[in-house]
Amino acid sequence: MSSLETERQAMNLETLPIISLKAFCDPQDTPESLEARKACAGEIRNACMQAGFFYLVDHGVSQELCDATFARSRSLFGDLTDEEKETMNATENRLFRGFISEKCGAHTCSTPTAPQGHKDRKESYTIGAEVDASEIDQQTGQPYSSPMHGPNSWPDEEKLQAVQGYQEGMKTYWNECTFLARRIARGLAMSLNLDETFFDGCLKHPAANMVLLRYSPVPPAETVGEGGEAVVTGCGEHTDCGFLTILAQDDVGGLQVKHADGRWIDAPYLPGSFVINLGDMAQRWSNDLYKSTWHRVQNPTGRERFSIPFFCNCDFETVVEGITNPDDSCKYEKITAGEYILKRLDLMRLVEGDGEEAGQWRKMLGAEKTEGTPEVMASMGATPSGSAPSQKELVKKRVFLKGTETKTGDGATDPKVKEMFEKAWDENAGDKAKICAALGIDDKDFTDGLDKAEFLRKFCG
Ligand SMILES: O=C(O)CCC(=O)C(=O)O
Ligand SMILES: [Fe+2]
Numbered sequence: 106m107s108s109l110e111t112e113r114q115a116m117n118l119e120t121l122p123i124i125s126l127k128a129f130c131d132p133q134d135t136p137e138s139l140e141a142r143k144a145c146a147g148e149i150r151n152a153c154m155q156a157g158f159f160y161l162v163d164h165g166v167s168q169e170l171c172d173a174t175f176a177r178s179r180s181l182f183g184d185l186t187d188e189e190k191e192t193m194n195a196t197e198n199r200l201f202r203g204f205i206s207e208k209c210g211a212h213t214c215s216t217p218t219a220p221q222g223h224k225d226r227k228e229s230y231t232i233g234a235e236v237d238a239s240e241i242d243q244q245t246g247q248p249y250s251s252p253m254h255g256p257n258s259w260p261d262e263e264k265l266q267a268v269q270g271y272q273e274g275m276k277t278y279w280n281e282c283t284f285l286a287r288r289i290a291r292g293l294a295m296s297l298n299l300d301e302t303f304f305d306g307c308l309k310h311p312a313a314n315m316v317l318l319r320y321s322p323v324p325p326a327e328t329v330g331e332g333g334e335a336v337v338t339g340c341g342e343h344t345d346c347g348f349l350t351i352l353a354q355d356d357v358g359g360l361q362v363k364h365a366d367g368r369w370i371d372a373p374y375l376p377g378s379f380v381i382n383l384g385d386m387a388q389r390w391s392n393d394l395y396k397s398t399w400h401r402v403q404n405p406t407g408r409e410r411f412s413i414p415f416f417c418n419c420d421f422e423t424v425v426e427g428i429t430n431p432d433d434s435c436k437y438e439k440i441t442a443g444e445y446i447l448k449r450l451d452l453m454r455l456v457e458g459d460g461e462e463a464g465q466w467r468k469m470l471g472a473e474k475t476e477g478t479p480e481v482m483a484s485m486g487a488t489p490s491g492s493a494p495s496q497k498e499l500v501k502k503r504v505f506l507k508g509t510e511t512k513t514g515d516g517a518t519d520p521k522v523k524e525m526f527e528k529a530w531d532e533n534a535g536d537k538a539k540i541c542a543a544l545g546i547d548d549k550d551f552t553d554g555l556d557k558a559e560f561l562r563k564f565c566g
Contacts (some may be wrong), residue, residue, distance in 0.1 A: 121362065121380070122152045122373050129161040129288045146295035153296065153383055157396030158362045160378040161351075165283045165288065168377060171353055173268075174190060174278045178265040178317040178411055181230060185260060193258040195231055199455075203258035203270075205229050207321060225402075226338045230317040232257050232275060240310060251421035251443060252455040252466045253312035279315055282351050282415040286311065289381060297391060307423040312446060313416060318360070320402065320410040326385040328405040335369070339402030339410070345384040346397075347418040348442070348448040352380040359404035369401070386418070386445055389437050392427040397407055418446045424467050444470045526564055530557050 125184040128141035152159035193203035229530055234254045242249040259272045268274070269324045290304035297303075323338045354360060360380065372380055390398040404410050419425070421443035428437035447453050447470075456466040473546045526544065533539035537551055539561075555563065 120370065121156055121158050122148060123160040123375065123378070124148045124152060125163040125164060126161055126165065126288060126292065128164040129291050130163065132291075142292070142295060142301070146292050148291075148293045150296035153293070153391075155396070156362060157388075157398035158372065158380065158382045158400070160372075160375050161289070161381045162375075162378050164285055164379055166285055166379070170274075170278055170281060173274055174353070174413065175355060175411055177268045177271050177274050178230075178264070178413060179320070180265045181260060181317060182228060182411075183321040184266050189260070189264060193230075193260065195229075198258060200233055200253065200255050200452075202231050202233050202255070204329055205231075205385055216456040225340050226321045226323055227340065228319050228321075231319075232279065232315045234311065234313050242310075249310045251310070251312055251469060252423070252447065253418070253443075254310070262290075275315075279313075279415075282315065282417070283308075283311060283313065285351060285379075286313075286349060286358060286415070286417040290349075293349075293387075297394075299428065304419075306419070307419040307442070310420050312418045312421055312443070314418075315413065315415045318410075318412045318414070320357075320404055320412075322409045323404065324406050325405050325407045328403065335403050335405075337401055337403050339404045342399050342401040344397045344399055345382060345414075345416060346386065347384040347416050347446060348387050348390075349417050350382050350384060350416040351417065352382070353415075354380065357404060357406055357408050357410040359402045359406070359410055360412075361401050361403055363399035364399075369403070372400075384416070385449070386425060386442065389445075390425050390428060392429050392436055394428075394433070394435055398495060410444060418442060422471070424471070429553065441470045507562070526561055527557075 124145065126145065128138065128145045132138055132142060149159070185439075187206070190204040190206065195201045195203035195205045196209070197203075205228065207224075207226055236248050236249075236250045236254050237258060238248050240249045241247065262269075262271050265271050287305070287308050290308055291301050292304035295301050318340075320339050328336050329336055342363065352360070354374055356374040356376075358371070360372040361369040362372050362382075364370050364563060383395055383397050385397045388395055400413075402410070419442035421441065423442035424439060425442055426439040427437050429435050447456065456470060458462050470565065529540050529544050535557065537553070541551055551560070
């Protein structure tokens with residue numbers, strides 16, 4: 106057994122660890138401050154190796170701002186009519202920004218282990234990274250952009266009765282989450298025995314997404330099955346796919362994290378905290394040393410629930426190359442964060458085609474050496490042309506939901522996805538219809554007579 110496995114097995118997760126980030130909020134050039142940061146990094150290392158999840162306190166984001174952000178979220182979902190929300194329908198937006206209603210049924214984190222046909226009983230409103238005129242890219246002399254930077258769908262503030270300054274407030278919260286992600290990344294770097302600033306250059310213009318979530322109240326009886334088992338109605342079990350997630354939840358609770366032995370551990374509301382978890386890209390980057398852990402939302406209280414995950418992805422051009430330990434060999438090929446995330450979100454169409462802009466994006470991904478012009482950089486954010494499938498078609502296929510779920514579409518290559526497809530095959534004994542229903546894949550793509558190996562090759566590459 107390697108020393109790392111011994112380190113991991115010595116731990117015992119029953120509740121999520123609570124970590125104070127104080128040492129990284131105000132770092133000093135003194136031995137005491139360095140010691141405090143090292144101690145914090147040690148806690149982060151334990152948490153990331155064992156649970157992949159932890160509560161973060163003393164994080165530097167004011168409670169007042171968090172409370173105001175929840176109030177704005179409540180107002181957004183509560184004060185707008187369905188028609189008004191429809192004008193900001195995320196399925197019409199190139200980057201899936203805006204609303205996805207519960208009714209449209211596109212919300213599902215359903216996996217082969219979730220009940221078939223499970224739909225998350227929630228509505229969402231997604232905000233993503235915008236092009237900021239003041240953030241000049243040194244390479245181009247133009248405002249920094251990427252395929253995942255673009256305009257948001259902002260509501261008419263006059264319609265939001267209960268709050269003031271919706272857009273401004275959301276941008277302030279967004280910026281605070283970005284600063285926080287950078288502070289956490291300092292701790293992560295140190296925890297991996299890297300230079301403290303290792304991730305600094307990867308989080309200058311993160312291609313992040315923030316999702317306001319409102320979970321519908323569900324009668325408690327509907328959250329328990331006949332055998333007493335949990336019937337998950339909130340958010341089906343999944344892993345996040347990016348770098349790290351900063352989750353704010355209200356006091357209703359319901360988040361659950363999967364223990365290595367299969368049990369679900371509650372992660373209730375802890376006042377003044379964020380829940381932090383690593384995504385699949387961080388797991389890959391750490392060469393599987395750190396974990397991207399399965400989680401879900403199960404809310405048996407009968408109350409509506411609000412939460413706000415901030416999904417922090419790295420800058421597009423960041424090279425993600427396994428950070429290995431001496432007794433480990435690198436398991437994954439080098440990839441740019443941009444290519445990884447576009448593939449996982451099924452957004453590769455944004456960088457395909459012959460257009461100048463697509464070429465420029467590909468250059469950013471390191472996939473093609475083409476010369477970009479300042480004009481092209483300036484025009485970033487425009488809708489790319491081509492015969493790519495429409496947003497609606499993609500949503501219908503359940504291939505992409507809001508950029509967080511482990512993907513269940515074809516062309517997947519991630520080991521987690523493969524694991525999911527394999528499980529679907531095993532649990533449904535090769536039954537074509539059941540496997541298609543469980544994974545949300547098209548029946549027509551699943552040709553008759555495929556055996557398991559052929560099935561996995563076809564759908565998981
Ligand atoms: O609502 C929550 O607490 C968790 C949501 C989540 O895990 C997600 O949207 O990826
Ligand atoms: Fe998640």
